[in-house]
Amino acid sequence: MISNKDxxxxxxxxxxxxxxxxHTVYRMARKGKIPAYKVAGQWRFKKELIEKWLEGHRLDxxxx
Numbered sequence: 001m002i003s004n005k006d007x008x009x010x011x012x013x014x015x016x017x018x019x020x021x022x023h024t025v026y027r028m029a030r031k032g033k034i035p036a037y038k039v040a041g042q043w044r045f046k047k048e049l050i051e052k053w054l055e056g057h058r059l060d061x062x063x064x
Contacts, residue, residue: 009044010042011029014045014050034050035049
């Protein structure tokens with residue numbers, strides 16, 4: 001059984017979590033601006049990596 005920690009998120013999951021439009025998440029994934037994987041032709045995301053990425057962007061904003 002897969003734990004919630006290891007569960008892969010869909011574009012819809014990430015869009016809801018980040019409060020973004022799904023098209024924005026697709027665009028960011030294609031451009032490599034967000035940590036993502038393609039599985040059987042569909043984008044998938046690890047929650048842990050999304051949270052680390054988000055925290056890194058928060059830190060960058062505070063530096064500027």
